[in-house]
Amino acid sequence: MATYDFLFNSLGLRDWCDAGKSGEATLSMADLLAKAGGKTETTLFNLPFPSLDELNKACAAFAKSRDVTKGVEDAFLAAKGALRFVLDPLTQPLSWMLEFALATFEATPWWIMMPLLALVVYFASRSMRLVGFVMACLVFLAFVDHYDHAMQTLAIIFVCAFLCVLFGVPIGIAMSRNDRLQRMTIPILDMLQTLPSFVYLIPLIFLFSVTEPKLYGIAIILYAIVPVIRLTDLGIRLVDKDVIEAADSFGMTDRQKLFGVQIPLALPNIMAGVNQTIMMSLAMVVIASLVSAPGLGVLVLRGIRNLELGVGLVSGLGIVLLAVILDRVTKAALNRVNAAQQH
């Protein structure tokens, strides 16, 4: 006898419950233990919560909670074909971009790549000190034979961060202009940001082949796009109301206002969002090595799998160095934007 038998008996649902019963249901370990251990008296103190499993014991017409997760799985698998049909061609360019970037970064010899990166750093920051620091880090990574892996990681981050900005800024702008859209989008952003990063990979593995770069590309973009959207929205909403009013009073069109006033004045916030986005894509690219993303993450994974302590730690240090480089360079660019707009 189950605890909640009385509920169905008193409601007169006993017949409905038993009608669904077909033979003996599969026994769980807990059931077997309960059988073996004999009955314990149900008192008020160990009254079980009327959960699905508990109600199922009293009435077979109730689904078990295992059936719920099974249902989710079945629903996803049923939708998989359609989803794949739509998403596969849509995201194919992402695969091409990632493959192209990886190939380019690998094919370019180090003695061209390093000066090129130095040049990029200089134009972003205008600081020779920072260029020196970045070069020192890269030389160190190359010296310990981590250059190829570091370049792969960098290639993935460049592509993903670029796409995050490409999509994130317009979404942020749209949110800042429409309160309803903002209310609808914020819960999605919250979810994307708090979902454990491994969970992103699960549905993607079902949808796409693990050998395709877009699998990790999508995971990185979904995870890293959040800050740039949020800060674009915030930045545009924080633009001085007086300046907006002035823009209106001179008869600016919405487009003139957006490109001439709102985006330039929101730029410090947008840049802060880009910085965060780059840092988050770096965090994700390591986890994405679980689904065949190349780069320093692969070495970390090897360190864990094979208990190669040294490999894991050195590549971990390499990731830290990359993070510091990317952070410093984007912050330096941000400071330059800020300096140009101080009030």
Next chain:
Amino acid sequence: MSENIKVSIRNLYKIFGADPKAALKHVLDGMSKADLLKQHRHVLGLRDINVDMREGEITVIMGLSGSGKSTLIRHLNRLIEPTSGEVRVDGEDVLAYDEEQLRNLRREVMSMVFQKFALLPHKTVAENAATTLKVRGVAKRDYLVEADKWLDRVGLHGYGNHYPHQLSGGMQQRVGIARALTSNSPIMLMDEAFSALDPLIRTDMQDLLLELQTELHKTIVFITHDLDEALKLADHLVILKDGYIVQQGEPQHILLNPNDPYIEDFVSDINRARVLRVRSIMTPLDGQPVPPDAHGEVDHDDTLESMIARSGGDTSHRFIVMRDGVPEGTLDMTNLVKALVPRVASDASTRRN
């Protein structure tokens, strides 16, 4: 000065709240601002405003904070939409304008100067001054020339390539004025344009505005909470309180004939000798012959302060008041001294907040 009415506001009401139209009925039935807020949770911004602004004059709208003066000026270019009423510019109803016409009005007819300057921090001073032309799609070469011309005119020669944050507050507001002038619009709206500046700079800016005005003859709507500033600039003074007009007219007239204890209290604190002009207190000749015992001739626009200095404080003196070289009246120094005393002296019992 021409007598053409450039801007005319008729029966303007503004109510802030969830359902202004319903609240308007209560206001039209005579409900007070306090009752409207208490019983219907709507704020009465403006009540039955009627003002005519003449072409080429400076109309000053004065009131304390919360009197609705900033709300009122924003109705002229529809930064705020009224609940009911009419705003006519050159005889055309601005409220009937569609988006395109409204944009043209803002670009070509009205330009605005703001209390907090509202310059674009990422643009140079010249680019800021040219904003109004850039918005219209004028080519860069042309708008920079025009902007430089007006920057020179407001005393900012050579600052074109600076950024706003490199300038002091007074200089930033000069850029704000240059920006409004560059648009070459006949109407200028100035929303507490000098209130954020310190007193000496403020006086400079007032002088600059008056100097520009003698040359350009724009129709200026000027908002202020400072009576001295209002009296200095105004051709037509409108005094607002709690969203309605307490009194409007020629500033000298309001000063000598305040029709409300609120205004009496207001005007009792100012330096009357500096503000009042000879013409306001003279005795007109009305065909009488010019008295032979006068101590000299004075201009009708002289201030009483200058008269006191001239007579050396002697109240027995008498002057002939001239206007454009023709005798117009006589000024008795005794009358002058009487005019210096407000009709109701400032005292704590009449003071209201």
